[in-house]
Amino acid sequence: GDSVTQMEGPVTLSEEAFLTINCTYTATGYPSLFWYVQYPGEGLQLLLKATKADDKGSNKGFEATYRKETTSFHLEKGSVQVSDSAVYFCALVFSGGYNKLIFGAGTRLAVHP
C-alpha cells in the first residue's frame, strides 16, 4: 500500500545551519506530496506542496522538489532559525478514491541559538 518514510529525529541544529529532512514514498500512480509543520502545542499547518514530478514547492524559505525517479520529496532550508523548531510531517494523497492523506511519522527539529 501507499506509505511515507521520513528520517528519524530529533534533528538538532544551530541557528543559520542548513537543513535537510529526508522523505521517500511508495505509492501507486503519481500522488501529490506535502510537508506539514506542527509548532509546539498546535495543530498541523500546510507548509508546502507539489502536485507533479519535478514541481518545487516553497514557502517561508523552505523548499522541496518532487523527484519521481527517486520517489523522494526532501525538505530543505538554507538557514534555519530558532522559530523553525517544530515537528515536520511529509505526506501524500491517497492515489485513488477519496482525498485521504497518508503521513510519515514526523521529524522533530530543534534549533539552538
Next chain:
Amino acid sequence: DVKVTQSSRYLVKRTGEKVFLECVQDMDHENMFWYRQDPGLGLRLIYFSYDVKMKEKGDIPEGYSVSREKKERFSLILESASTNQTSMYLCASSFGQGFGYGYTFGSGTRLTVV
C-alpha cells in the same frame, strides 16, 4: 480566516465514560477527518467522512465512532473511554476529491483518560 475549531484543547475523563470530541469547520468542505497523534507513531487515521451522514473507517477505528449530521460538524465518540485512548486528537477538513488539495487542521484536543 478559514478555520477548523475543536471544542476543547485539554480534556480529562474517567475510564468507562462516554466522551464526545467536537469539530466544526467554516469552509464548506466536503471531507472531514479524525486522527490521533502519539509519540513515535505519527498521525493515525481513525475515521473520515466525505459527505453528511457518510463515514468510513480509517486505520484504527476500534473503540471509536463518529457522527456527521451537518456538513460543518464532525464528532468523534469514545463509547467507553480507556487509558490507552489517552492521546492528542486532531480534526481536519479538505475540499473536494482527487489530488492536490491539502488539509486544514484544528489545534487539537489533548485527552487524558484516568
